[in-house]
Amino acid sequence: MPVLWIVAIILALAVIGYFMGRYRAIASAGGDSRKLHSLPNYYGTSVAIFTTVFSLLVLIIWLIVQPLVIENRVSGTIPAEAIPEGSTLGLVMSDVRRVANGLDIAVAGGAMTEDYASSIRTEFTDVRDRLAGVGVALGSDVGSSTLRAAQLYRTMSATGALLMAIVVLAIALGGFLFALMRTHKDFRARNVVETSIRYLLIGAASIAILTTVGIILSLIFNTIEFFYRYPAWDFFFGTTWAPSFGGGSELGIIPLLWGTLYISFIALVVAVPIGLFAAVYLSEYATPRIRAFAKPLIEVLAGIPTIVYGLFALLTVGPLLLSVFGPNSVGWMGAASSVMTAGLVMGIMLIPFVSSLSDDIINAVPQAMRDGSLGLGATHSETVKQVVLPAALPGIVGAVLLAASRAIGETMIVVMGAGAAARLSLNPFEAMTTVTAKIVSQLTGDADFSSPEALVAFALGMTLFVITLGLNILALYIVRKYREQYE
Structure with missing residues (x-):
């Protein structure tokens, strides 16, 4: 299920929860809103918050973590001898992603055999031609190991997307039911909503700080890695800039x-x-x-x-x-x-x-x-x-x-x-x-x-x-x- 659909379902559930929470609170007070602890809107907002916040948070974390897990799992299946001379694992993985995104076939699961790999080489040739037609070139010669990795990448991506939809929607529905069940006239809905908003503001402020920290750390670690390979003295005091990917820069x-x-x-x-x-x-x-x-x-x-x-x-x-x-x-x-x-x-x-x-x-x-x-x-x-x-x-x-x-x-x-x-x-x-x-x-x-x-x-x-x-x-x-x- 596309991510946009998941978000749309969560938002629709939140809107329904808002009106149901508001109606349930007024009904528990016998129709007299003066008997409520909080204003009716707070009860509806409470249900909407519990429906959206946790589910969307899990969705964001899943979207960040899933590509890293799949990348690590698929790259581990590519043997060293399958990497062409002069190429790298990173370039091979680029080919794997492009082939996986370009193939128009779906396989239920399992490893791709040599016979199956041979049977789809004709289709892969068409895929490569289509990729080249839009200006995308493959970085290495694609063999059976790359095709297997592409199939595994595609299968894991599809499985992960299905699990993500199930888990996220289940959390949204669970939050919806949990907030709705505890909605009654004595429930301190205003306190819950104001506390949630305060944490939301703290989280928004923290994102800016954490983003800055992440940028700095990524620069520091990669800069240290660079100075392991190239002398710092030559970098800071050198008067010639002549990079060459063949060496001797x-x-x-x-x-x-x-x-x-x-x-x-x-x-x-x-x-x-x-x-x-x-x-x-x-x-x-x-x-x-x-x-x-x-x-x-x-x-x-x-x-x-x-x-x-x-x-x-x-x-x-x-x-x-x-x-x-x-x-x-x-x-x-x-x-x-x-x-x-x-x-x-x-x-x-x-x-x-x-x-x-x-x-x-x-x-x-x-x-x-x-x-x-x-x-x-x-x-x-x-x-x-x-x-x-x-x-x-x-x-x-x-x-x-x-x-x-x-x-x-x-x-x-x-x-x-x-x-x-x-x-x-x-x-x-x-x-x-x-x-x-x-x-x-x-x-x-x-x-x-x-x-x-x-x-x-x-x-x-x-x-x-x-x-x-x-x-x-x-x-x-x-x-x-x-x-x-x-x-």
Whole structure:
């Protein structure tokens, strides 16, 4: 049974339980809702909660655990001699999953014999052709062991899906009956509902924390695994980036860090003055009508997808810069992709981040300080320059550092606008690449995750995480240490 159907049945049962719980509570009070401990809606909500919460929780856990169990069970049936030379177990398992998803046959169970494997090779050839027709290629030569594993994978998946439907729906029905049976006029339904909601809110808050912890742990473990295979000294201090899945890779991060910081610096040079001046104008000089029109218009830039910015860099800004600085003019720029192209477009993307944060910070400066400065004879411009901006400076610096973190982590603009060359150069009109762009390229395709060339993506991600975390901590430190406390 599809997961969507299971969820729909649970929700329908919860709706029925809500009305039945409400009706049962009122009936137990003789039709007089004043005799109830709680409002009638609480009784219905109690039944709905017990119907949905536990069943959906089991469904989520099952969907997470089942693929891991099947993967482990099926991979154990593939003998080492069945793995082609130059391939890996991971690639063979990719073929197993594709074949299992592509076969249009159903077998009740049992192991696939050699004769049966031979009988479906014709159908498998059709499956392989269909997969190739949609751009999916198989990573190794498929033999009888792979076909057996695919059949086992398919059978276990079907059995697991059936058991999941039975167990989850049984839990939903059990919760429905349990909550309905204990519904009566003296039942403290409000306490149960409020307690359930409190735990739901705690769980929602915990998910964010646990997700962060999971991301960090996955980065740490895979980074450690990478440094078992590649020297840390060569990674952090190497000046050459030349990955090769055939061996002999040079994986120095310095060219990638240089490209990342160079592009981010150009982006901040564009975004900080424009964003700060826009914030000063909107908060100190603009009339309410202009502010109501201009501020949302600037913030629209923050809602544009980064892939659109990347296309803008590739199709508009790059050719424009090439026409000005290219071979036909001053000769500084050889192609449309360059550090300057990505930096300018990224700076445009960061303008609303700087302007919105700075505008809020400037508006937070007490009006009494402005009035005092004006009362002492200072002009409006002198008040802004000598009173308002110094008071708001710590917050503005924090906003700039947060924008820098956003620039360092950007991917699509640099992939499409900066090029893919890992080099150390001061020329902003040359193509360079960044850490995020190489993370994408190293994990694209059916990479063997046991090789340094694939594991290096986690080391790059960990390095980027530490840099952006440090910038965020520095921004918070500056804001908290130097922020004026006004009464």
